[in-house]
Structures are given as C-alpha cells and as structure tokens.
Amino acid sequence: MNGEQKNIESAEIITIGTEMLLGELVDTNSAWISQRLAELGVGIYRHTTVGDNRDRIVTTMKEAASRSDLVITTGGLGPTSDDLTNECLALAAGREMVEYQEARDHVDTMFARFERTPTPSNYKQALFPEGTMLIPNPLGTAPGALLEMDGALFATLPGVPDEMNGMFTETLAPLIRARSDGSIVSRTLWFTGIGESALAEEVQDFLDAPDPTVAPLAGQGKVRLRITTRAATPEAAEEKIAPVEREILRRLGDYYFGQDEETLESAVGRLLREQNATLAVAESCTGGLIAKRLTDTPGSSAYFAEGLVTYSNEAKERLLDIPWEMLVQHGAVSEPVAGAMAEGVRKAAGTDYGLSVTGVAGPDGGTAEKFVGLVYVGISDAEGTFAERLDLSAWARSRDAVRERSANRALDLLRLRIEEKNKS
Amino acid sequence: MNGEQKNIESAEIITIGTEMLLGELVDTNSAWISQRLAELGVGIYRHTTVGDNRDRIVTTMKEAASRSDLVITTGGLGPTSDDLTNECLALAAGREMVEYQEARDHVDTMFARFERTPTPSNYKQALFPEGTMLIPNPLGTAPGALLEMDGALFATLPGVPDEMNGMFTETLAPLIRARSDGSIVSRTLWFTGIGESALAEEVQDFLDAPDPTVAPLAGQGKVRLRITTRAATPEAAEEKIAPVEREILRRLGDYYFGQDEETLESAVGRLLREQNATLAVAESCTGGLIAKRLTDTPGSSAYFAEGLVTYSNEAKERLLDIPWEMLVQHGAVSEPVAGAMAEGVRKAAGTDYGLSVTGVAGPDGGTAEKFVGLVYVGISDAEGTFAERLDLSAWARSRDAVRERSANRALDLLRLRIEEKNKS
Numbered sequence: 001m002n003g004e005q006k007n008i009e010s011a012e013i014i015t016i017g018t019e020m021l022l023g024e025l026v027d028t029n030s031a032w033i034s035q036r037l038a039e040l041g042v043g044i045y046r047h048t049t050v051g052d053n054r055d056r057i058v059t060t061m062k063e064a065a066s067r068s069d070l071v072i073t074t075g076g077l078g079p080t081s082d083d084l085t086n087e088c089l090a091l092a093a094g095r096e097m098v099e100y101q102e103a104r105d106h107v108d109t110m111f112a113r114f115e116r117t118p119t120p121s122n123y124k125q126a127l128f129p130e131g132t133m134l135i136p137n138p139l140g141t142a143p144g145a146l147l148e149m150d151g152a153l154f155a156t157l158p159g160v161p162d163e164m165n166g167m168f169t170e171t172l173a174p175l176i177r178a179r180s181d182g183s184i185v186s187r188t189l190w191f192t193g194i195g196e197s198a199l200a201e202e203v204q205d206f207l208d209a210p211d212p213t214v215a216p217l218a219g220q221g222k223v224r225l226r227i228t229t230r231a232a233t234p235e236a237a238e239e240k241i242a243p244v245e246r247e248i249l250r251r252l253g254d255y256y257f258g259q260d261e262e263t264l265e266s267a268v269g270r271l272l273r274e275q276n277a278t279l280a281v282a283e284s285c286t287g288g289l290i291a292k293r294l295t296d297t298p299g300s301s302a303y304f305a306e307g308l309v310t311y312s313n314e315a316k317e318r319l320l321d322i323p324w325e326m327l328v329q330h331g332a333v334s335e336p337v338a339g340a341m342a343e344g345v346r347k348a349a350g351t352d353y354g355l356s357v358t359g360v361a362g363p364d365g366g367t368a369e370k371f372v373g374l375v376y377v378g379i380s381d382a383e384g385t386f387a388e389r390l391d392l393s394a395w396a397r398s399r400d401a402v403r404e405r406s407a408n409r410a411l412d413l414l415r416l417r418i419e420e421k422n423k424s
Numbered sequence: 425m426n427g428e429q430k431n432i433e434s435a436e437i438i439t440i441g442t443e444m445l446l447g448e449l450v451d452t453n454s455a456w457i458s459q460r461l462a463e464l465g466v467g468i469y470r471h472t473t474v475g476d477n478r479d480r481i482v483t484t485m486k487e488a489a490s491r492s493d494l495v496i497t498t499g500g501l502g503p504t505s506d507d508l509t510n511e512c513l514a515l516a517a518g519r520e521m522v523e524y525q526e527a528r529d530h531v532d533t534m535f536a537r538f539e540r541t542p543t544p545s546n547y548k549q550a551l552f553p554e555g556t557m558l559i560p561n562p563l564g565t566a567p568g569a570l571l572e573m574d575g576a577l578f579a580t581l582p583g584v585p586d587e588m589n590g591m592f593t594e595t596l597a598p599l600i601r602a603r604s605d606g607s608i609v610s611r612t613l614w615f616t617g618i619g620e621s622a623l624a625e626e627v628q629d630f631l632d633a634p635d636p637t638v639a640p641l642a643g644q645g646k647v648r649l650r651i652t653t654r655a656a657t658p659e660a661a662e663e664k665i666a667p668v669e670r671e672i673l674r675r676l677g678d679y680y681f682g683q684d685e686e687t688l689e690s691a692v693g694r695l696l697r698e699q700n701a702t703l704a705v706a707e708s709c710t711g712g713l714i715a716k717r718l719t720d721t722p723g724s725s726a727y728f729a730e731g732l733v734t735y736s737n738e739a740k741e742r743l744l745d746i747p748w749e750m751l752v753q754h755g756a757v758s759e760p761v762a763g764a765m766a767e768g769v770r771k772a773a774g775t776d777y778g779l780s781v782t783g784v785a786g787p788d789g790g791t792a793e794k795f796v797g798l799v800y801v802g803i804s805d806a807e808g809t810f811a812e813r814l815d816l817s818a819w820a821r822s823r824d825a826v827r828e829r830s831a832n833r834a835l836d837l838l839r840l841r842i843e844e845k846n847k848s
Contacts, residue, residue, distance in 0.1 A: 021468040023458030024641055024650065026450065030473070034447030044445040045480065047473035049454070056469065186446065197503040197546050207505055215476070215506050217443055219584055226443065281733075287719025288712030291733040295711025298787055298823055306739040309705075309715040309731030311724075315773065319730070319743070349739065363722055394537050395563060398586045399722055 008153065008179045011042045012064040016076040016085050017159060018051040029074045029164055036168060040176050041183045041230060042070065052082040054091070061092040065152035070176065072168075075159035077142040079121045085156050086145050090129035093149040097127045103134060103143050110141045135171045139163045144171075185237035186228045187245055190262055191255040192412045196223050202251050212244050220401065221408040222264070223255075257415060264411035265293040271418040272303035272353070279414075280349035281307040282320055282341040284332065285359040285375060290407045305349045310341070320344030333358050333370050338387040342378030353418070354380040357410050359390070361402045372396040377410040379417050388413060432577065432603045435466045436492040438484055440500040440509050441583060442475035453498045453581075453588055460592060464600050465608040465654060466494065476500065481512040489516070489576035494600065496592075499583035501566040503545045509580050510569050514553035517573040521551045527558060527567050534565045559595045563587045570599075609661035610652045611669055614686060615679040616836050620647050626675050636668050644825065645832040646688075647679075681839060688835035689717040695842040696727035696777070703838075704773035705731040706744055706765040708756065708782040709799060714831045729773045734765070744768030757782050757794050762811040766802030777842070778804040781834050783814070785826045796820040801834040803841050812837060 013033055019025045030047045037044055045068055050056045057076070064071040076085030090097050103126035111118045125142045128134070135144030135155065140163040145156045155172055157164045191199060196218035200207060203225065206214040212229035227244050231237035249256055258267045272279055281290050281304075291307030294300055310316045313327050321344045322337060330336050338358050346354025359375030366372035373393035379386055390409055395401035437457055443449045454471045461468055469492055474480045481500070488495040500509030514521050527550035535542045549566045552558070559568030559579065564587040569580045579596055581588045615623060620640055624631060627649065630638040636653035651668050655661035673680055682691045696703055705714050705728075715731030718724055734740045737751050745768045746761060754760050762782050770778025783799030790796035797817035803810055814833055819825035 015471075019639070019641075020455070021458055021471065022462050023455040023460075024639065026452050026455045027471075028450050031444070031447040031450045034445055036447075038446050045475070046484075047439075047445065047451075047471075049471035051469070060470075186448075188448070195540070197543050198540075200504045201543055201545065204505075215442060216502075216504055217441075217449070218502070226446075226448065228446070283712075286716075287724075287728075288707075288715030288731050288733065291712030292710075292716045295733070295735065296823070298785075298789075300711075301735050304711075305736050306743070307712050307731075307733030307735075308743075309712065309719070309733070311719070311731075312729045315730040318772075319732075348742075361722075365722075391538075394534065395586070397563065397590065399720070401563070401586050 006069065006151070006179075007181055008042055008069045008176055009181070010068045011037050011044050011070040011072065012046045012048065012068040013044070014060055014064060014071060014073040015047065015049040015159075016052065016057060016073055017049075018082070020049045021051045029159065029161060032161070032165065033072055033074070033168060036173060037176070038184045038186065040173065041180050042176060043184075052076065052084055054084055054088060057084055057088040058092045061088060061154070062150070065092070065150040065154070068152060071152050071154050072172070073154070073156045074164055077125065077144065077156060077158045079119075079124050079141070083124075086128055089145060089147060089149070089154055089156060093129055093147060095129040095131060098130045099123075099126050100128050100132070100134060101126075103128065106137075106143060107141050135167050137163055137167055139166055182230055182232045183234045183237055184228060184230045185234055185241060186226055187241050188260050189225045189227070189245065189248060189256060190258050191223045191225070191252060192221060192257055192264065192408060194223065194252070194255040199223050199225070199252060199255070203248055206244060206248065212240055214244065214248070220404045257412065263293075264408055264415065266297050268411055268415050268418070269294065269297050269300055269303060271415060271422065275352070275418065275422065277352035277418070278303050278305050279353045279355065280305050280345045280351040282345035282354070282356040283307065283309050284311060284316075284341075284357060285361040286357045286403050286407050286410070287311070287361075289403055290355070290357065290410060293407060293411070305351045306345075308345055316341065319348065321348070331370060333360055333374060333376065335376050335387045335389060338376035338378035339380070339385045340378070342380035342387070343385045346380045352381060353414065354378070355410055355414050357406050359392075359402070359406055361399050361406075362396050363399055366396070373402055375402070375406045377406070377413055379413055381417065381421070430493065430575070430603075431605055432466055432493045432600055433605065434492045435461050435468050435494040435496065436470045436472065436488045437468070438488060438495060438497045439471065439473040439583075440476065440481060440497055441473075442506070444473045445475045453583065453585060456585070456589065457496055457498070457592060460597060461600070462608050462652070463610060464597065465604050465606050466600060476506040476508055478508055478512060478515070481508055482516045485512060485516040485578070486574070489574040489578070492576060495576050495578050496596070497578070497580045498588055501549065501568065501580060501582045503543075503548050503565070507548075510552055513569060513571060513573070513578055513580060517553055517571060519553040519555060522554050523547075523550050524552050524556070524558060525550075527552065530561075530567060531565050559591050561587055561591055563590055606654055606656050607658045607661050608652060608654045609658055609665060610650055611665050612684050613649045613651070613669065613672060613680060614682050615647045615649070615676060616645060616681055616688065616832065618647065618676070618679040623647050623649070623676065623679070627672055630668060630672065636664055638668065638672070644828045681836065687717070688832055688839060690721050692835055692839050692842070693718065693721050693724055693727060695839060695846065699776070699842065699846065701776035701842070702727050702729050702773075703777045703779065704729050704769045704775040706769035706778065706780040707731065707733050708735060708740075708765075709785040710781045710827050710831050710834070711735065713827055714779065714781065714834060717831060717835070729775045730769075732769055740765065743772065745772070755794060757784055757798060757800065759800050759811045759813060762800035762802035763804070763809045764802070766804035766811070767809045770804045776805060777838065778802075779834055779838050781830050783816075783826070783830055785823050785830075786820050787823055790820070797826055799826070799830045801830070801837055803837055805841065805845070
C-alpha cells in the first residue's frame with residue numbers, strides 16, 4: 001500500500017446492486033460488516049445502497065471518501081456487464097484498469113476445480129485499478145481490491161455473504177485491527193412489561209449522558225437498552241459499562257429478562273433447566289408460534305416435552321380434557337378455558353408447567369364481546385392454575401402483531417412464575 | 425400541501441437509527457418500500473442509513489432532496505431524546521416545530537386504550553414542522569409527516585414494520601399513484617423442487633430479454649421468477665406480461681405453486697378449501713413451525729384442525745399411537761415413524777389428511793447414522809400413507825435453514841398429494 005498509513009477511526013459501507021433498490025433482496029451484509037467494525041472500534045457513519053449505474057457509483061464512492069477513513073463496498077464484482085465496482089473505483093481514483101496475473105490464474109484454478117472452461121467475460125474479474133492490492137477469495141472467482149483514494153482506504157468485496165464474510169475475516173479484519181485504536185463494546189439489556197417511554201423516563205440521565213451512550217429500542221412488547229462505549233481495550237470498555245449496567249438493573253430489574261442474544265424463549269429455557277423442570281404448551285390463536293419459538297433454541301428437548309395446537313373445540317375437549325359445557329358456556333376464548341387448557345396440557349404431558357393461549361387473532365371473526373385482540377394466557381403448575389386477560393385490540397389489524405405479542409406476554413408470564421418459584 | 429404538485433418519478437429512502445449502523449438490526453423496511461415504489465412506477469436511486477445524529481440526518485435529507493422527487497424516511501419518530509427525524513426535517517426545511525392538536529389527541533387516545541397515562545415526553549410525538557400534513561398511524565402513537573422541501577416531497581414513517589406498512593399502504597401509496605406517470609407491473613411466480621440454475625437454464629431467453637425483464641431469486645428451497653414491465657396503464661403492462669407468464673408456466677408448470685403473495689401454506693389452504701378437506705399435523709424437529717405457518721393465514725381454522733408438537737418419544741406414543749417397539753427399533757427419526765406419525769395424527773384428529781416431520785435439526789446431536797439434516801416427511805390420507813427421506817446436511821450449520829427447508833418440503837409434498845387427488 002502506498003500513502004500515509006493513518007488510523008482507521010470511521011467507516012462507511014456501500015452496497016452496489018439494482019436488485020437491492022428494487023427490494024428483491026434485503027441487504028444483510030451491511031449489518032454483518034457493521035457488527036465486525038464496531039467490535040474493531042471503528043465508528044460507522046453511513047450505509048448507502050446504489051444501483052448498477054456507473055455515474056452514481058462513482059459519485060457515491062467520492063462522497064464516502066470525503067467523509068470516512070475506510071470505505072467497504074459489497075457487490076458488483078461478477079463477470080457480467082452490470083458488474084461495475086472495480087471499474088468505478090478506477091474512475092473515481094483516476095487510475096487505469098490493468099490485468100493482474102494472479103487474479104487470472106485464480107479464475108483458471110476455480111474453473112478447473114468445477115471442470116469447466118472460463119469464457120472471455122470471466123477474465124474481466126482479473127482486471128483491477130492500477131496499484132491495487134488483492135483480497136484473496138478462496139470461495140469464489142472474484143478477488144477484492146484494496147486501494148487508497150483521497151485519504152480513504154477502499155476495499156471492494158463480493159455480495160455473496162459466504163465469500164464476503166471469509167474475505168473480511170481473513171484479510172480485512174487484521175489490517176483494520178493494525179490501524180485502529182481501541183475497542184467499542186456494546187451491551188444490550190432486554191425488558192418487557194413496560195413501555196418504551198416509561199422505561200426511558202426511569203433512565204433519562206443515562207440516555208442524556210455522552211459516554212457510555214445508552215439508547216432504547218422497542219418492538220412487539222419488548223424494549224431493549226443498548227449501552228455502548230469505546231476504550232483502549234475491551235476490558236477497559238467493560239469497566240466503563242459495568243456501573244451503568246448495574247444502576248439500570250437496580251432501577252428496572254423487575255422488567256429485565258436477559259442480555260445480548262437472550263430472548264424470552266431462551267430465558268424461559270434457561271430457568272427451566274436450572275429447575276430441571278419441563279413444559280408443555282397448548283395453543284389456539286398463536287397456532288404453534290410459541291412451540292416454534294421455544295424449539296428455536298438448540299437442546300430445547302431437555303425441557304420442552306410437547307405442544308398442542310388445539311384449533312378446534314373438539315381437539316380442546318379430546319386432548320386437553322376441557323369439559324364441553326365449559327366451552328359452550330364461556331366460549332373457547334375465555335379465562336376458564338385458558339386455565340383449563342394450561343392445566344389440561346400439563347396433566348396430559350406430565351410436565352411441571354403448562355402454558356396456554358386462546359384468543360381472537362383476526363383480522364376477521366371478532367364480535368363485540370369476543371373482539372379481535374382479546375387473548376387469554378393460562379399458566380398451570382403443581383401449586384395452581386391462573387389466567388390473564390390481554391387486550392391487544394390496538395393491533396387488531398395485524399394478525400402477526402396480535403400473535404407475536406400474545407406469545408411474548410405468555411412467555412413472560414411463565415418466566416415470572418418460574419422465577420417466583422426459584423425465589424421461594 | 426403547498427408547492428408545485430410535480431410528478432413523482434424518482435425516490436430515495438433514508439433509514440434513521442444507530443442500531444442499524446451498529447449492525448444490531450437488519451433494515452428490511454427499505455426493501456419493502458422499494459418493492460411498493462417499483463410497483464407504483466417510481467425509480468429508486470438510493471438507500472441511505474444514518475445514525476441518530478442531528479447534523480448527519482439534516483445533511484442526508486438535504487442531499488436526498490437535491491436528487492429525488494420523493495424522500496421517505498423510516499425510524500426516529502419515537503418519544504425519546506434520540507428520536508430526531510421530524511426535528512431534523514424542520515431544520516432542513518427551515519421551519520419551526522409546532523404542536524398539532526390532532527396528534528396530541530391521538531397520543532391521549534392510544535394511551536387511554538391501554539388505560540395508561542402519557543408522560544410529557546410522549547407529547548413530543550405531537551410536534552411537527554410547521555405546514556406538515558399528518559400521516560395517520562392507527563397502530564402506534566406516532567403519526568408521520570408529509571412536507572414539501574426544496575422541490576422534494578418528504579414522508580417520515582416509523583421504523584416499526586407493521587406501523588410503517590399500514591401508513592404507506594393507506595396514505596402514501598394513493599398519493600404517489602395520483603402523482604406518478606404510468607405503471608410498473610410485476611408478477612412473481614413461485615417454484616419449488618427445482619434449483620435456481622436448473623430453472624434459469626429453462627428460461628434463459630427470457631432472462632436475457634430487455635422487456636419484460638425476468639429475474640430469478642432463490643432461498644430456502646424455493647425459487648421465484650419476477651416478471652416486470654412498465655406501460656402507460658396497468659392493463660397495458662398486464663398485456664405485455666401475460667404471454668411471458670404463459671410460456672414460462674408451460675415450461676416450468678410442474679414446479680410452480682403460486683403467484684405473488686402465495687406461499688406454500690396458503691396454496692395448501694386453498695386446495696384444502698376446494699376439497700372441503702381438513703388437515704392435522706404432527707411435528708418433531710420443526711417444533712410447531714408448520715402449524716404456525718398454516719395458521720398465519722386468516723380463516724385457517726376452516727381446514728386446520730390441530731397440530732401436535734411431539735418432541736418426546738412418550739408424546740409420540742401417547743398422542744400418535746406409535747408403537748414403542750417401532751421407536752426403539754427404528755428410532756424417532758426414521759421412515760416408519762414419519763409414516764406412523766402422519767397416520768396417527770390423522771386418525772386421532774379425524775381429519776382427511778395427516779402431515780408429519782421428524783428429523784435432526786441440529787446444530788448438535790447428530791450421529792453418523794442419524795446426521796444433522798436427516799429429515800423424514802410423512803403424509804397420510806384415506807388411500808394410504810407414505811414417507812420421504814430428505815438429506816439437508818448441506819445446511820447442517822443452520823438450525824433455522826434445516827427447519828425452514830423441512831417445512832417447505834413437507835408443505836410441498838402435501839400440496840402435490842392434494843393436487844393429485846383433485847385431478848383423479
């Protein structure tokens with residue numbers, strides 16, 4: 001590499017491809033790269049997506065170079081005529097495109113491996129701006145380019161996630177680490193049973209503080225707080241985060257259910273494991289969503305015994321032993337039936353806990369009395385059975401939202417019940 | 425709205441939120457909006473993501489206004505201090521922030537619905553740049569803003585997908601339609617049971633054609649072909665698409681299962697309705713995913729009777745009447761058990777069809793014989809019971825992929841079985 005080896009403190013990501021602008025493909029690469037850059041202590045200013053258009057790509061590259069120390073592009077390294085990334089990098093940097101013998105050899109090697117013959121267009125992938133360092137791509141035919149331009153380091157990577165991930169990890173990450181100062185560490189704390197604004201008020205002093213930064217994010221009945229700071233080492237960053245985390249949990253511990261990758265279902269699983277306890281679930285309106293989420297976690301067979309999706313009344317009677325009279329008198333969406341479902345599935349499966357949900361998920365089929373969004377959650381264990389009424393009518397137009405929020409509340413009630421037992 | 429009502433031909437999307445720049449959340453909103461804009465005949469130039477930073481948001485807004493007729497932002501409409509979108513729009517447009525009574529009333533209404541009291545910070549969501557038209561948000565407390573600035577129309581939408589989708593569909597789409605020329609029409613054809621490259625080879629002539637464009641996209645065992653064209657009216661566009669669609673279906677009809685919003689589960693539902701037939705499902709490794717997907721469709725109670733998530737062998741014996749000896753001799757992940765599960769659930773529930781899945785979803789727990797990715801699907805109806813073996817070991821590193829692909833293949837086999845019966 002020529003040019004001054006200045007520190008890399010800031011970065012941008014440019015995603016190149018018309019399929020993204022048409023919404024045919026969701027860009028997951030930017031999030032992946034951003035996580036890695038954050039761990040390396042590099043601040044990210046912007047993600048930009050542009051189409052396969054020469055002028056727009058060149059303009060975007062120049063803008064990014066004027067703002068950031070590092071610019072990573074993904075996409076546009078293929079052999080077809082709409083793959084323009086390296087050509088645009090040459091235009092932006094005012095360099096010629098030249099053939100790299102090692103890249104040409106790599107094309108031949110990769111084609112030989114699949115017993116196929118390259119076409120002339122494949123050798124386009126051997127052309128790079130003069131002065132480029134190549135980023136090897138063991139999984140594909142297209143190497144990436146590494147080039148200093150206008151004081152910014154450019155790295156071009158392919159759009160195929162597997163190829164991109166490998167090239168970033170093996171070549172780019174070590175190079176960035178050698179040229180960056182310190183680490184950014186983030187901790188995410190998860191809460192439920194409290195709204196975003198009520199939660200924010202409890203910790204407004206932290207939300208206003210410059211370092212560590214604390215930011216809330218809400219969705220489907222859950223709120224998370226992200227604590228972030230930067231320091232010379234990961235350990236020093238952790239030391240700055242710890243007192244903030246402690247104080248936030250002191251204030252909001254009642255609503256806290258886990259950190260970082262924890263979900264309500266994994267928290268329930270962890271508590272069940274600690275008690276060596278088992279669970280069975282009976283679902284009506286959530287239709288298998290709770291069972292699906294509980295079994296997302298590898299190893300969930302240790303505590304999850306079975307799930308019954310009892311959509312019909314006949315199934316509720318036969319599988320859960322719900323008296324027909326109860327179904328007729330109160331209706332399937334009712335507090336007594338929710339309790340009886342939880343108790344019925346617990347007894348049938350012989351588990352320690354039973355969890356149930358019955359409700360009107362909509363968007364149609366509601367009545368004045370049994371409106372869309374009316375949901376009952378039942379919980380049963382050896383000490384008793386209870387049910388809670390939820391009014392999710394505010395989300396009545398979204399079947400998904402009613403179901404996700406029902407599942408979240410059901411898992412949270414179960415979590416609180418198991419925690420209570422752990423304490424007693 | 426003030427300002428000239430010029431046609432909307434080009435658009436950009438700005439995603440606002442530090443969580444995206446840190447890679448903690450993948451932006452799916454931009455793809456969703458882009459698809460809708462493409463259908464409305466609007467060209468999309470750029471997606472940009474910026475953090476919760478006043479200066480950078482304002483700069484990004486001004487840049488976008490200088491390039492495009494329409495700028496849609498998502499995110500940053502919440503009640504907390506890092507929610508800056510409308511404030512930045514006011515700064516960019518040189519307007520004051522003023523309180524909108526109807527927005528204040530909406531906050532009160534939404535809180536009253538939950539029997540909670542707004543905090544002062546909640547009323548921040550009633551402040552908008554002077555001259556704003558509000559975009560109603562029936563699902564959340566934050567309306568969006570609609571404002572002309574520098575010859576561009578700005579629309580600010582929340583980041584929560586359900587809220588954003590509803591507001592776009594109900595308010596923004598009709599407004600854009602009224603101000604755009606011509607129509608882009610897309611038809612998506614869905615296929616399964618064939619790989620992307622094999623499918624592409626069959627229709628290479630269409631993939632190479634300039635108009636209508638045909639583009640393939642693959643994922644989780646399904647491939648879709650998107651046919652797109654532009655014309656003066658939707659009807660004229662349809663006329664250009666129809667012959668292409670007919671010819672593609674002539675060549676690939678065996679693998680086709682539906683178009684546009686159709687999913688494997690909605691296709692199964694449609695066929696069951698046509699036969700007035702019912703279904704019960706027994707799942708092991710998919711853990712409720714198939715039941716969840718079948719009940720995603722409103723009105724699925726007409727054909728979906730029940731789902732049993734029989735994770736333990738004990739549950740398979742008790743609920744599905746699988747002989748213990750069969751479980752011991754062949755193991756739970758085996759062809760005989762898959763068949764017996766499908767037959768067992770069909771007979772227990774008294775339905776016309778029974779569907780089952782049993783397999784090793786991983787990522788741990790595999791053996792040489794019962795490896796991660798080994799899955800059996802069982803199908804049973806009055807005429808017989810059969811099972812199919814799937815080898816999904818190529819996706820063994822992703823529990824999600826194994827489960828999604830198992831569910832896709834199970835639903836597809838059932839679909840083919842029901843179709844066969846319709847023909848006979």
